[in-house]
Amino acid sequence: MAEAGRKPGTPGAFSRWTQKKMNARMIRKVRGGKARFMGMDVLVLHTVGSRSGQPRETPVAWFGDGDAWLSITSGGGSRNPDLYANLMAHPEKATIELSGRGPVKVEPHRLDGAEHAQAWRLISTAQPRIAKYQSKSERLYPIVGFTAR
Template sequence: MQKKMNARMIRKVRAGKAQFMGMDVLILNTVGSRSGQPRETPVAWFGDGDEAWLSIGSGGGSQNPDWYTNLMTHPEKATIELPGRGPVKVTPHRLDGAERAEAWKLISTAQPRIAKYQSKSDRQYPIVRLLPR
């Protein structure tokens, strides 16, 4: 079911309709951490300046999502796709400390439901800043 939903969202993003539940969505292209195979994943993003995107790895609450593991294993192979824009090579940076706190404030203000979702988990969701390279 998740694969079908992801495929549908990817088609929507490529067709220029890049929103889901009030959040902007991009396509994150990674390489599988174990398989080495290309992976495409729609993920919500939040603007962080002119040329930076923030994503949060909620992964259903209990564990980091596969896209996050893939991204951190092969950061040099990451690209994103945004509506009306070809693939952009990006460098991911996991945010910690004050940087994470600042990003969390931006994200939770934009989407309060994410803060509610985080409050139900025992782990702190990772936040990744994607910068063009």
Template sequence: MTRNQQTGKRKPGTPGPLSRWMQQKMNARMNRKVRRGRGTFMGMDVLILNTVGRRSGQPRETPVAWFPDGDEARLIVASGGGSRHPDWYVNLMAHPDRASIELPGREPVPVTPKRLEGADRAQAWQRIAAAQPRYAKYQSKSEREYPVIRLTPR
């Protein structure tokens, strides 16, 4: 038994059974709201990101905050609580050709994800941080740079 198991403590950023269960329940509730046409949470627009599990091959649905980027493109941030990439990001990068999004009250739309780098990321990050300063606050507390992904309809 490891020391963390003995003391009942988890490694930071590692969800416990209850928190993973709670997250799944909250995601399912948010997905229902988006499908009913109510796609906002804490002042942010929310979409449903449809991915495929990188190992399981099973479909996954995750509500994600998004920011406009041009006519039809949308930006999403893989913050994942700060310490590691969220599962949806890893799945998205493993199977980018199988990704789609659902906007409030609409049918799924296939998208092409592109992780932004360099000046593109910096410009997108400025717009995101201006729209939602909490993202900049979260980023300042993390040792890793949050990936910013542009989703463009196929």
């Protein structure tokens, strides 16, 4: 993930190769029962590419909210990540993989207004570093809620 405020391809931004290697390692950890990173729970999000139609797997931090899983789609601060475009293009094909559980078919939905504010309070209380990360960006990070289908 590129540092907040940096555009991809600028000095200090991670390369796509590095990101793919880091993602693959984290996916292996989730599948191996070690689904935590920097104090956050991690799941594997399965989507279908919005343009390519190809299957994608992305490790993402999640926060529990009753029967829902919440995730911030920050994209390194500067733009929405590809996984967000994939979810919005093909929400019916989304599944998540939790440590110790098989794939769960989910319905993703972007949280807006009061729902976003409530989720933001929950997430930023659980992980104050995320509030600091958000403060470095001029845009409001989308939060996606996932509920089992």
